Amino acid sequence: MKVLVYPPNSMILSDLVERGGHEAVVLMKEISKHVRDAEIDAPPINITEEDLKRALRYVSVEEPAGLKGRIGLLAPLLEKAEASIILSDAPPTFGCMGCAVADEFFKFLIRKREIPTLEVKYEGGEKMEEMVSEITEFLERLSREEKKG
Amino acid sequence: MTKVAQISCGTEYSGIQWMLNDIAEQVGIELVYPEMELSKVELACKEIGFEAESPSLNMMIARAVSMLDDPTIKGALLLTCFKCSEGTIVKDTIRKYLHEKTDIPIILYSNVEKPKEIEIFSRLEALKTLIARKTLLMREKQEGTTIGVDSGSSTTKAVVMRDDEIVGEGWLPTTDPIKSADDAIEAALKEAGIPEKEVDAIGVTGHGRELVSEHVKADLSLEEVSVVSKGAALLSKRHKGDATVIDIGGMNNKLILMRDGIANTFNLGGICGGSSGRFLEVAAHRLDVDISKLGQLAMKSKVKKGEEEFELQSYCMVFGIQSLVVALASGVKREDVAAAACRSVATQVYENQIREMEVRPPVIFVGGVSLVEGVKREFEDMLGVEIIVPPYSQHAGAVGIATLVSGV
Numbered sequence: 065m066k067v068l069v070y071p072p073n074s075m076i077l078s079d080l081v082e083r084g085g086h087e088a089v090v091l092m093k094e095i096s097k098h099v100r101d102a103e104i105d106a107p108p109i110n111i112t113e114e115d116l117k118r119a120l121r122y123v124s125v126e127e128p129a130g131l132k133g134r135i136g137l138l139a140p141l142l143e144k145a146e147a148s149i150i151l152s153d154a155p156p157t158f159g160c161m162g163c164a165v166a167d168e169f170f171k172f173l174i175r176k177r178e179i180p181t182l183e184v185k186y187e188g189g190e191k192m193e194e195m196v197s198e199i200t201e202f203l204e205r206l207s208r209e210e211k212k213g
Numbered sequence: 214m215t216k217v218a219q220i221s222c223g224t225e226y227s228g229i230q231w232m233l234n235d236i237a238e239q240v241g242i243e244l245v246y247p248e249m250e251l252s253k254v255e256l257a258c259k260e261i262g263f264e265a266e267s268p269s270l271n272m273m274i275a276r277a278v279s280m281l282d283d284p285t286i287k288g289a290l291l292l293t294c295f296k297c298s299e300g301t302i303v304k305d306t307i308r309k310y311l312h313e314k315t316d317i318p319i320i321l322y323s324n325v326e327k328p329k330e331i332e333i334f335s336r337l338e339a340l341k342t343l344i345a346r347k348t349l350l351m352r353e354k355q356e357g358t359t360i361g362v363d364s365g366s367s368t369t370k371a372v373v374m375r376d377d378e379i380v381g382e383g384w385l386p387t388t389d390p391i392k393s394a395d396d397a398i399e400a401a402l403k404e405a406g407i408p409e410k411e412v413d414a415i416g417v418t419g420h421g422r423e424l425v426s427e428h429v430k431a432d433l434s435l436e437e438v439s440v441v442s443k444g445a446a447l448l449s450k451r452h453k454g455d456a457t458v459i460d461i462g463g464m465n466n467k468l469i470l471m472r473d474g475i476a477n478t479f480n481l482g483g484i485c486g487g488s489s490g491r492f493l494e495v496a497a498h499r500l501d502v503d504i505s506k507l508g509q510l511a512m513k514s515k516v517k518k519g520e521e522e523f524e525l526q527s528y529c530m531v532f533g534i535q536s537l538v539v540a541l542a543s544g545v546k547r548e549d550v551a552a553a554a555c556r557s558v559a560t561q562v563y564e565n566q567i568r569e570m571e572v573r574p575p576v577i578f579v580g581g582v583s584l585v586e587g588v589k590r591e592f593e594d595m596l597g598v599e600i601i602v603p604p605y606s607q608h609a610g611a612v613g614i615a616t617l618v619s620g621v
Contacts, residue, residue: 111228116326128294129326133226157251162223162269164299 065206068145070171071159072138077149080196084203089141111137122173134166135173142173147180147206149199154186180206214243215344217337218280220307221292222269222300227326233290236333240341245286249279263306270303277307281314287344288318290337295323305570308478318343318477321570335481339438343476350439350475352620353452357413360398361615362429363437363608364390364421367463367490368581371397372611373405373412374619379605379612381405390421391428398429416618418610433618437610438469438479444613445577446474448603455573459592459600460609461562461582463490468566470573480566488561490582492530496554499537500547504585507551511587514552525553533557555587563595577601579609 068089069077081088098112111133119127119136138161150171154160161167174181182202187195217237224230237244249257257275258264265271270293280286291307293300301323308319320336343350355377363370365387371394373381383400387393394417402409416433417426418440426434437460445451445458451474458469458476466482466489482488490504497507525536533554540550576598582588583606592600605612 111226113228116228126296128297128300129227129229129324130223130294130297130300132326133228137226156254156268156271160268162267162272163226164266164268165297167267 065210066144066146067203067206068141068148068174070148070150070174071154071167072141072161072170074151074154074159076158077151077199080199081149081203084200085207086147086203089145091138091141094137094140123169128165130163131166131169134161134163135169138166138170142170142177145174145177145179148174148177148182149202150174150181150183152183152185158186180209214241215288215341216245216283216286217242217288217290217340217344218247218276218283218286219244219290219292220247220273220276220280221290222267222273222294222303224292224324227294227324229324229326229328232328232330232333236330236337240334240338241345242288242337242341244290247276247280247283247286249275253279261306261310263303265299265303267299270299273303274307277311280311286317288340289320290340291319291321292324295325297323308570312477316472316477320478321480332481335436335438336479338436339476339479342436342439346435346439347475349617349620350443351473352443352617353447353474355447355612355616356619358407358411359615359619360401360412360415361608361611361613361618362394362398362415362417362419362425362431363440363610363614364394364417364419364425365462365610366420366465369393369397369419369421370608370611371401372605372608372615373401373407374612374615375405375407377616379608380407382605382608382611384607387421390424394421394425394429414618414621416614416621418614431618433614433621435614435617438467438476438481440613440617441467441579441610442469442471442476442479442613443474443617444609444611445469445579445603445606446471447612447616448579448605448609449575449577449601450603451575451577457573457576458609459562459567459576459578459583460580461489461558461578461588462580463494465489466562466566466580468562468570470570478570480570482562482566488558488565490580490585492533492558493554493582493585493588495530495534496537496551499534499541500551500554502547502551508555508584508586508588510548511551511555511585512590513548514546514587516549516552525550525557552587552591555585556591558582559588559591559595563592567596572596572598574598575601577603579603579606581607583607 115136119132257278381401381404383397
């Protein structure tokens with residue numbers, strides 16, 4: 065299954081999804097397309113006019129440019145996701161989009177898609193294992209459901 | 214290349230970083246991003262006293278704090294998205310913090326995804342002047358005989374100065390920038406009674422400076438922000454301490470915060486006729502009064518603040534003038550309409566420029582519109598401070614460049 069993770073650039077969540085036998089839907093892959101696209105003559109993360117136009121499917125034209133750019137970049141992830149894992153309260157170093165409003169809005173958009181979603185709170189220290197187990201169980205459940213068809 | 218710190222929350226997401234880089238290179242600026250360890254972000258937020266909800270804004274705060282450790286950085290560009298309230302708060306908090314800690318020039322910009330190149334170019338060009346020409350800008354006195362030309366978008370001004378005195382002036386509408394400059398210089402020299410061969414140097418500023426400076430073989434050509442602020446300081450004799458300059462010309466406006474007679478932060482209005490002299494010219498025409506008398510007519514209005522019968526908004530000149538005509542037709546007195554026109558220009562400048570920064574008294578009002586008394590009164594009502602309109606306020610740019618060129 066294609067599993068979208070939030071924060072969308074979390075290497076740890078991405079790794080957990082891949083280990084669980086699923087395809088991680090993450091921002092790094094989207095950005096890598098920008099990097100490899102010979103038509104884009106700009107720094108790697110620099111969003112394009114197409115990204116901004118794509119954002120208009122989700123946000124109004126009045127929204128700040130940076131929010132539109134972030135949502136435009138994230139929109140393809142949202143559209144291809146078949147399941148998702150939302151990790152809340154993670155420290156910025158765990159992964160984030162930098163803009164609190166974009167973060168909140170993207171979580172809202174994921175929930176609105178009504179795909180199987182696990183919402184889990186980030187726990188540091190000893191509780192980290194419990195958090196990882198919860199994610200692993202969710203991924204196993206997805207595998208079972210996928211086999212059932 | 215002059216090193217300028219770009220302190221922003223992620224302009225790459227707005228799709229404008231390439232434009233910033235291109236323009237910076239054109240004006241000789243190297244944009245750098247002050248480095249800091251992630252573990253220092255929290256400490257930096259404590260240092261400034263503000264912690265934002267957005268991690269990128271906290272990173273922006275940390276970059277600002279980190280910038281102070283790099284003595285090779287000579288200026289700062291603070292950027293957040295237009296319409297982002299949290300970003301605006303952080304940007305302004307950082308500006309105030311940097312002003313307390315350093316005297317490097319700082320510019321603010323609220324970016325949209327498709328900014329006009331000229332908007333960014335004019336800001337970065339002014340920043341570059343303020344850094345590279347700092348010694349020249351410290352000049353407080355004009356020496357010898359010099360000419361200053363301000364080739365504006367609406368009018369061309371020229372002054373002849375001798376030993377720190379204005380001895381001749383010329384002020385004409387800009388048609389062909391070169392011809393208008395020639396005519397203004399000729400008028401100023403005639404009034405001064407000084408032959409051209411006695412002029413030691415000539416300086417040019419304003420929108421048409423490139424064309425005009427080449428034509429008159431100028432000894433100095435500088436952008437308007439640094440020159441107008443210098444002119445305002447000279448005309449009002451405010452060379453020390455803080456001051457705010459409001460410059461409203463025929464087609465645009467500027468708000469400049471100065472320290473010791475040199476601009477250190479500024480905000481430029483877009484080219485909008487509604488917040489400039491152009492709107493007042495059209496209003497004066499409809500009121501059948503000469504523009505030079507519009508301010509006096511507005512001063513006759515007895516309507517008290519907060520009791521205005523109608524509001525005029527000049528964000529769209531067409532609708533603004535339509536409201537004016539309707540008001541006249543419905544019996545509103547001419548003087549009240551004139552006052553409303555002045556208020557509308559002052560309000561637009563307040564909403565677009567002043568509100569984004571603070572006002573540091575004394576406030577010096579220059580540019581052609583400073584001669585319209587009604588606008589001065591509206592600013593005084595709005596800001597609650599006395600507004601200084603120095604003599605020759607319409608010539609601030611020309612006086613500034615005439616003084617600066619005497620030091621070249």
